[in-house]
Amino acid sequence: MERIIDKTKNLLYRLRFFAFAVFFLWIKTYLVYKFGFGIPSDNPLQEFLLFINPLSSAIFILGISFFFNEKWRKRVLMILAVAATLVLYFNLLYYRFFTDYITIPVLFQTSNMGDLGSSVFGLIQWYDVFLFVDILLLMIFAKKQHTFELRPLKREPLLIMLVAVLLFVGNLTLAQAERPQLLTRSFDRDLIVKNIGIFNYHIYDGYIQSQTRAQRVFADSSDIIEVERHVKAKHEQPNPDLYGIAEGKNVIVISMESLQSFVINETVNEDENGENGQVITPFLNSLIDESIYFDNFYHQTGQGKTSDSEYLVANSMFGRDSGSVFFTHGGNVYDAMPGNVADNGYYASVMHANNKSFWNRDMVYQSFGYDKYFDIMSYDVHDENSVGWGLKDVDFFEQSIDLLKSQPEPYYTKFITLTNHFPFELDEEDKFIDEAEYPSRTLNRFFPTVRYMDHALEYFFDRLKEEGIYENSIFIMYGDHYGISSNHDRSMAMYLDKEEITPFDTVQLQRVPMYIHIPGFEGNKVNSTVSGQIDIKPTILHLLGIETEDMFHFGTDLNAPERDELVILRDGSFVTDDFLFTSGTCYDKETEQETELEYCEPYFARVNNDLGYSDKILFGDLLRYKDYDHEAEKQNQTKE
Numbered sequence: 187m188e189r190i191i192d193k194t195k196n197l198l199y200r201l202r203f204f205a206f207a208v209f210f211l212w213i214k215t216y217l218v219y220k221f222g223f224g225i226p227s228d229n230p231l232q233e234f235l236l237f238i239n240p241l242s243s244a245i246f247i248l249g250i251s252f253f254f255n256e257k258w259r260k261r262v263l264m265i266l267a268v269a270a271t272l273v274l275y276f277n278l279l280y281y282r283f284f285t286d287y288i289t290i291p292v293l294f295q296t297s298n299m300g301d302l303g304s305s306v307f308g309l310i311q312w313y314d315v316f317l318f319v320d321i322l323l324l325m326i327f328a329k330k331q332h333t334f335e336l337r338p339l340k341r342e343p344l345l346i347m348l349v350a351v352l353l354f355v356g357n358l359t360l361a362q363a364e365r366p367q368l369l370t371r372s373f374d375r376d377l378i379v380k381n382i383g384i385f386n387y388h389i390y391d392g393y394i395q396s397q398t399r400a401q402r403v404f405a406d407s408s409d410i411i412e413v414e415r416h417v418k419a420k421h422e423q424p425n426p427d428l429y430g431i432a433e434g435k436n437v438i439v440i441s442m443e444s445l446q447s448f449v450i451n452e453t454v455n456e457d458e459n460g461e462n463g464q465v466i467t468p469f470l471n472s473l474i475d476e477s478i479y480f481d482n483f484y485h486q487t488g489q490g491k492t493s494d495s496e497y498l499v500a501n502s503m504f505g506r507d508s509g510s511v512f513f514t515h516g517g518n519v520y521d522a523m524p525g526n527v528a529d530n531g532y533y534a535s536v537m538h539a540n541n542k543s544f545w546n547r548d549m550v551y552q553s554f555g556y557d558k559y560f561d562i563m564s565y566d567v568h569d570e571n572s573v574g575w576g577l578k579d580v581d582f583f584e585q586s587i588d589l590l591k592s593q594p595e596p597y598y599t600k601f602i603t604l605t606n607h608f609p610f611e612l613d614e615e616d617k618f619i620d621e622a623e624y625p626s627r628t629l630n631r632f633f634p635t636v637r638y639m640d641h642a643l644e645y646f647f648d649r650l651k652e653e654g655i656y657e658n659s660i661f662i663m664y665g666d667h668y669g670i671s672s673n674h675d676r677s678m679a680m681y682l683d684k685e686e687i688t689p690f691d692t693v694q695l696q697r698v699p700m701y702i703h704i705p706g707f708e709g710n711k712v713n714s715t716v717s718g719q720i721d722i723k724p725t726i727l728h729l730l731g732i733e734t735e736d737m738f739h740f741g742t743d744l745n746a747p748e749r750d751e752l753v754i755l756r757d758g759s760f761v762t763d764d765f766l767f768t769s770g771t772c773y774d775k776e777t778e779q780e781t782e783l784e785y786c787e788p789y790f791a792r793v794n795n796d797l798g799y800s801d802k803i804l805f806g807d808l809l810r811y812k813d814y815d816h817e818a819e820k821q822n823q824t825k826e
């Protein structure tokens with residue numbers, strides 16, 4: 187026994203440079219878990235798993251250096267330590283904004299990163315330098331060659347790897363006991379990071395991504411039959427009073443950046459008596475009375491943000507549970523709404539003042555059947571009319587008027603606003619209300635930028651009226667995704683006058699405004715059907731009198747008389763008229779409290795089928811087996 191202890195001591199002494207590096211990588215990873223990602227644990231075992239899981243990765247990653255010869259060993263170890271730290275740090279930055287971890291498809295979205303400039307800057311904190319302190323120390327120690335050696339014996343490199351693997355197997359076994367089915371629920375990244383660690387998560391993610399690639403290769407034409415049966419069985423008849431009501435009219439779709447329902451009909455910056463607050467969305471509030479307004483409407487996006495919402499709206503299918511369809515499956519065959527309306531005599535276009543390759547839009551829009559994308563090149567953008575991410579919304583709408591007029595009628599045109607985007611920057615002259623005063627600067631700044639977007643929308647409506655475009659158009663307007671992530675829960679709870687934001691609240695906060703505005707329409711009302719972005723496609727097509735029965739859509743016309751009250755979010759959470767399910771817990775909507783799982787269970791199969799079949803079409807590129815005659819899609823098929 188003594189000999190073993192002596193040997194180990196000896197080993198550790200000889201390998202103290204390595205041990206030092208391992209120790210720091212381990213501990214700082216744990217600290218990032220706790221303070222960066224704020225990972226909670228419900229019991230001591232969970233906390234233990236969280237604490238121990240970076241150790242095996244740290245040994246494994248840094249242990250690779252032993253396979254290099256002596257001359258290189260120290261240098262390689264340093265490079266590995268820096269690389270691991272950067273992985274950790276990029277995840278931390280990403281998490282601060284998205285409350286999520288980086289996935290491999292997200293990494294391929296790098297063409298977006300350039301434009302992210304000011305956003306990334308807003309995410310960096312001064313104390314982040316502490317993450318790199320150990321690297322600095324290692325560098326200093328590395329110079330003192332004689333005191334810090336890195337010289338293992340012959341067989342030790344393999345032994346070190348073996349220790350890492352054994353530690354990992356132990357970790358995984360414990361994690362599986364704590365969380366059965368851990369690795370089969372790939373959409374829950376939180377659980378995976380919590381149980382097996384951030385570095386192993388990335389390996390797992392790589393494996394999952396290669397699997398989804400394989401799905402296309404192994405798909406065949408018979409796969410679509412099963413999906414077709416499922417989709418057909420869900421189809422609901424449209425509302426006869428509204429079917430075709432907008433036939434031949436122009437369709438103006440407006441994607442409202444980061445707009446959530448919690449600001450609608452609300453005020454901010456009240457005085458001590460809770461009075462005299464500033465109205466956040468005066469125009470959108472007034473528009474409710476003149477529209478069919480959906481107040482139980484959810485965004486269903488994931489990591490693909492705006493692009494996911496575009497995908498959901500155009501295809502009535504779910505985006506990916508990681509990354510963005512726009513990047514990973516831009517070249518698939520789609521039977522998307524722009525192509526559908528184009529087949530029915532419409533001119534389909536998008537107006538958005540950003541680089542055309544952002545979110546890979548130039549390519550995807552072709553696959554969706556758009557006739558034209560008016561990107562940044564169609565706009566006059568300079569310092570004076572820009573803020574944050576680019577052209578200010580008012581200028582964007584103003585400059586779009588001539589573009590609209592240049593199009594053949596009827597047209598289907600989608601506008602994507604930009605100013606209300608994180609980090610919610612605004613010029614002084616555009617601040618119609620004050621920033622709020624909560625601990626979260628992001629939330630504080632959100633209110634005036636929303637107010638600005640509201641103003642821009644009103645301006646757009648006024649201009650369309652002046653130009654005589656308004657009367658002959660219908661408007662579909664929706665929030666694209668959340669603007670305020672769970673990172674701001676403390677301030678959000680203060681704003682909403684709640685003690686805390688529970689998982690129930692988090693799901694409810696995913697509601698975004700949705701308007702159908704038809705000038706001259708008499709039947710306006712607030713419609714509380716439980717619904718989401720996936721329902722927009724059949725809704726618009728039915729208003730235009732276009733039949734959807736033979737289309738692959740997972741949503742239901744919002745105006746259909748017999749709608750199922752169910753909306754499924756991309757992470758597998760779902761909401762019905764009475765219940766809400768999230769993170770394994772069933773809630774009663776009325777009491778907002780946990781209730782027995784059995785109330786939610788009847789929906790599980792339907793939820794899994796909808797997500798599963800939708801993924802199957804996407805990953806298998808199954809629509810290539812259908813003969814669609816949209817021109818863009820024909821081109822795609824010849825590429826096969």
Ligand code: GP9
Binds near residue numbers: 490492540607
């Ligand atoms: C960029 C805009 C914002 O063109 O649509 O994208 P987001 O970051 O919200 O996904």
Ligand code: MN
Binds near residue numbers: 443444491492666667
């Ligand atoms: Mn967006």
